[in-house]
Amino acid sequence: MPRYNPAVIEPKWQNYWESNKTFRCPELPAGDKVYVLDMFPYPSGEGLHVGHPEGYTATDIVARYSRMRGKTVLHPMGYDAFGLPAEEYAIRTNTPPRVSTEKNIANFTRQLKMLGFSYDWDRSLATTDVAYFKWTQWIFLELFDTWYDPAQQKGRPIAELPIPSDVQSAGEHAVAAYRDRHRLAYQDEALVNWCPGLGTVLANEEVIDGKSERGSHPVQRIPLRQWMLRITAYGDRLLNDLDALDWSPSIKKLQADWIGRSTGAEVDFPVCSAEAFASWKASRATRPFPEVQPDDSIRVYTTRPDTLYGATYMVIAPEHPLVKKIVTSAQKEAVVKYCEAAAFKSDRDRTDGDKKKTGVFSGAYAINPVTGTPIPVWIADYVLIGYGTGAIMAVPAHDDRDFEFATAYHLPVVCVVRPECAGEALQSILDGTACYTGPGKAMNSGPLDGLGTDDAKAKMISILSESGIAKGAVNYKLRDWLFSRQRFWGEPFPILHELDSDGNPTGRMRGVDRDQLPVDLPHLEDFKPHGRPEPPLAKAADEWLYVTIDGKRYRRETNTMPQWAGSCWYYLRFIDPNNDKALVDREKERAWMPVDLYVGGAEHAVLHLLYARFWHKVLYDRGHVSHPEPFQKLVNQGMILGEVEFTGYQRSDSTWVSTASIEKGESGFVERATKQPVQSVKVDETAVTKSGDCFVLLADESIRVDSRAHKMSKSRGNVINPDSVVSEYGADSLRLYEMFMGPLEATKPWSTKGVNGVRNFLDRVWRLMIDTQSDTNALVDSVQDIAPTPEQNRVIHSTIMNVTKDIESLGVNTPIARMMEFVNFFTKEAVRPKKAMETLVLLLAPYAPHIAEELWEALGHTTSLAYQPWPAFDEALTKSSEVEVPLQINGKVRAKVLVPADATGEQLEAAARGHERIHELLEGKQIVKAIVVPGRMVNFVVK
Structure with a gap:
């Protein structure tokens, strides 16, 4: 084989590596270990595209290099195989999702082996393997069996939860209910993104402009009984432990921003109708607040309690429980209509800063607790029920969103923070025609006047706390993790719901006995969604649905876990993939963890990493892992775009116009000089050449063209296989x-x-x-x-x-x-x-x-x-004994000369003067100055 022929060489060595188990990793490392991990792929029907191998090649380089450095390398690969694509294919074809998934996995494996990656294929796994999700279910039972002890700052067994005496005296059922309310895995009524077209609940990130990211189906916000994971209990640890990780500052910031820890105050605003307020107003000298029930107060969380005097209205989320209670009959129709429309918007759409703020007046008022004045209560979708308390005190002078809303609905704007500016800028802020969000001196704020922002915050919290109206509080942007999906291709929950003698749920539940795991997925006759927010597994046969234990009848949980579940812990199973007795062997886990290098796409910079860290910390608290963090070093590879596409512009007579000569018109691009429309035309790459920092036509280099590379996608037809x-x-x-x-x-x-x-x-x-x-x-x-x-x-x-x-x-x-x-x-x-x-x-x-x-x-x-x-190197041998030095005359290089690397300035100048070409050019000229930099250059300034 005289020429280089990859078609012969590559299969030869791939077969050699496979038959000789060249990259098989020992059970325990001998000496120094390196655990190199890729974020494992979802095995789609399209197979790999050229974006996948970028990160895989980088980790393979590190793995192969580390082996040659004498280290024991764990370098595995697997598949994140549950999820919607397989479900949609099953619905279209009535093919069981396991069939299509395993076919896709086989194709992915073929392609990965074709690329020569040095994975230990004996450790390969898929989250859909029954032997794998047995342990995913086992971890869920650990979450179900754990409560978070804020005093010890750790998760503890639910059996160790202190039970108040009044609860104990109420009986066994009350104790069970109390424990259920404190578990890390619990059920709650939650607003979810229900998509009838897909037959499932979607995460906020899967909804765009009120429609599903996959398939563009309408999505509606509805309340459903859902499984939740109490990730918020770990908020401080998830935030603080970022400091010790070798992650990029940008990824750490994304995680910190998602957790969103802030300190401020919770403040209660009593609510009353317009009529009740008028009655109270006449006698407020003797009664400081209207006669309202305690549950008729709106509690807000604010990081700027110093601005309370500037709160001129309130806003509650459309889903707030007080909406139905406080709305007046005159406003009811408008409020119902507005709330129904908000139910079809995702949180992302509602909080989009570029979109116009909308709202509707409830007809009710709240009392500003520091001014004693009534302020209107509005309902607006830019406030989310899942963040803070689902209500805000609106201070339009010092919050951009509130200012935009107040301007749109002609609500008062009162400046209570004086900035350090002057002139027109200051006057517009004082007049309420501009918003200022920074620190300053309190004004129009009674006892706070003249104080700086930090001092004003502290004093206001003290004043409000003494009156019982408020208290200092810590809040998180992070919400508890909604963990249920109405899907048929996901891990079944290992939970049983108790039924009474009539077959109705009693509200009590229990985990499946661990020796009965795994709970496998049932056989379904068809996979078509029924369009109701009811899990499709409810269609399973009674033999699967119902269980009798010790004379009691139970119904299985029919929701499934989200795709995130399997990817939260796969790095642990790679260490001990065939263990049927434990999640992972303790000795092996201590030897291999943490992961030394984790590489994957930046799209997982928040959720996957946050969820995996949360699960790992729970396992750490319960003694199953030895290190508090799973991934020591993290690198996010960049995206590989499609090939660069070139676009030029032509006039109506097909003559070219340079992109430097066009501008955006009312209905498209126009030529700047004539304002005549131009047409965009795709230009073949062979007709283009680079000129400086831009691209031009080969035929006429005065004509610049646009160049752009797009994300690879099937719709654009630019995916490279x-x-x-x-x-x-x-x-x-x-x-x-x-x-x-x-x-x-x-x-x-x-x-x-x-x-x-x-x-x-x-x-x-x-x-x-x-x-x-x-x-x-x-x-x-x-x-x-x-x-x-x-x-x-x-x-x-x-x-x-x-x-x-x-x-x-x-x-x-x-x-x-x-x-x-x-x-x-x-x-x-x-x-x-x-x-x-x-x-x-x-x-x-x-x-x-x-x-x-x-x-x-x-x-x-x-x-x-x-x-x-x-190979080893000797740095002393990297130094050259000779260097090539450019010789210049009046700044222009005229020749080069080889001299000893340690030549002095005098020796270098002498060598330059003796160079035949330089000697010839200097003859007859006056040398004004000789500039000599040893080892770098000689320049003769002549005239």
């Missing part, structure tokens, strides 16, 4: 190109030309060692078993040093350039020491393992290079 790339260029070329595109974290456009470029490099590596005229992989005559020259040694050691340092810092793109420089140098060498060639092969191995194995064999080795020691 790795099968086609491997077929044409080879897996090593794909791996090498995806790393060569740029820094791992950057977003980059795909370019098939780029793949061809790195394939050419691999061809050059092959020809550097292999005699292409031979019938076998014989070495070229220039590869000889001799010692390198000093300059060859410098190149060898410099390359080893730079590649090593770059991989250590996860700069996985730059080592390729270093190796290209190495190949360029040795291509020109008449004799190529075998040691140098072996060094190149070992450095290349993590990036392009197939060609590296083949060349290693050609160099005379009989075993795989997977565990060969990584």
Whole structure:
């Protein structure tokens, strides 16, 4: 095989690795360990696209490099396989989702093996494996069996929950109900995004403009009895423990913002009707507040209690329980209509700052507790029932949203914080025609006047606390995790609901006995949604639905867990995938955890990571894991976009217009000079060339064109299948190109030309060692078993040093350039020491393992290079004995000269004056000055 042929080489070595179990990981590490983990993929029917291998290649480089450094490497792969796509396919075809899922997994596995990743395939798993979700259910039972003790700041067994004496005296059922209310896994009535078209509840992130992200079906907010996980109890720990993690500041900030811890005060605003307020007003000298019941107060949480004097109205969420109670008959019709419309909006849509604020007056008033004046209570969807108390005191002078709303509905704006500005800016704030949200001095605020913001906050909390109207409070943006899904392709809950003799639920429930796990999914005759917010598993046969234990009849929970469940803990199961006695062996967990490098997309920067950290902390509290955090180092790879597309613009007569000469008109783009419309035209890449920082037409370089790369999607038709790339260029070329595109974290456009470029490099590596005229992989005559020259040694050691340092810092793109420089140098060498060639092969191995194995064999080795020691370098040998110095005359380079690296300024100037070309150019000219920088340059200033 004289030429480099990936189609032959790559399957050969993939078969070798598989048959020899080359990358099988031992049960326990010997010496230093490295746990390298990818965020595992969802096995869709479309298979991998070229965006997937980017992160996988980076982790594979680290894994292969670490093995060569003598470390024990755990590098597994699996599949996050529950979810909606398989359900939708099942509904369309009536094919059981397990059938399509396992088919997709087989295809993904084929593609991953085709790319030469060094996974331990004996550890592969899928969240849909019954043996796997047995332990997902086991973890849920741990959550169900745990309460959070704020005094000890940890989760404890529910049996250790202190029961108040009055509850104990009320009997066994009262005690059970009390425990249920304190469990980390509990049931509650929750507002959910119900999608009849998909037959399931959706997360807020899965709803866009009131429609499902998948399929664009209408979504409505309705109350449903749901399973919730008390993640809020762990809010402080999830926030504080970020400090010790080796994550990027941007990802830490995303997590911190999602948790959203803030300190402020909870304040009660008594509610009364307009009539009740008028009656109270006449006698307020003797009665400070209207005669209202305690539950007719609106409680708000505010981080700015210093602005209470500026609260001129209140807003409650459309779902607030007081809406129906306080709305007046005159406003009822408008309120009902508004609330119904709000039910079809997602939280994302409702809080979109760019959208116009809307609302409706309830007809009721609340009393501002510090001014004693009535303020109207409005209902508006920009306030969410799930954040804070579902109500706000609106201070339009100092909150942008409140100011926008007040302006739209002509509500009062009272400035109570004087900023440190002057002139028109200050006057507009004082007049209430502008909003100021920063700190300043309190004004129009009675006892607070003149105090700075922090002092005013503290004093107001003290005043309100003494009167019993308010108390200091800590709040979180983080909400308890809604954990139920009305789906048929998800982990069944291991929960049984007790029934009375008539078959009705008693409200009491129990976990499935752990020796009875797993609870497998039942057989369903069909998978079509019934359009009701009732779980499809309720259609299962009675044999599955009903259970009798100790003479009591129970009905199984028919909701399923969300797709997040299986991905919350898979990193633990990879450590001990075949254990049928425990979640993970304690000794193995202590040896391998935490994960040393976790790589995945930034789209999981919040939810997946937050949920996994939460589950891990519960397992840590209950003694099942040894470390409080699962992922020590996290890197988010950037997105690979489709190929760059070029767009030009033409006039009506088909003549071209430069993009620099067009602008946005009322109904499209127009030529700036004439205001005539222009038409966008797709331009073939072969008709375009780069000029400076922009692209221009080859035929007329004065015509600039637009260039843009879009996210890969089926709808745009720009998805690149790795099968086609491997077929044409080879897996090593794909791996090498995806790393060569740029820094791992950057977003980059795909370019098939780029793949061809790195394939050419691999061809050059092959020809550097292999005699292409031979019938076998014989070495070229220039590869000889001799010692390198000093300059060859410098190149060898410099390359080893730079590649090593770059991989250590996860700069996985730059080592390729270093190796290209190495190949360029040795291509020109008449004799190529075998040691140098072996060094190149070992450095290349993590990036392009197939060609590296083949060349290693050609160099005379009989075993795989997977565990060969990584080349060592001597930094002293990286220094060149000679350097090439540019010689300038009046700032222009006229020649170059080789001098000793340690040459002095005098020696360098002498060498420059003695250079034949420089001597010739200086003849007859007056040298005004000689500027000499040793090792860098010489410049003669002449006239």
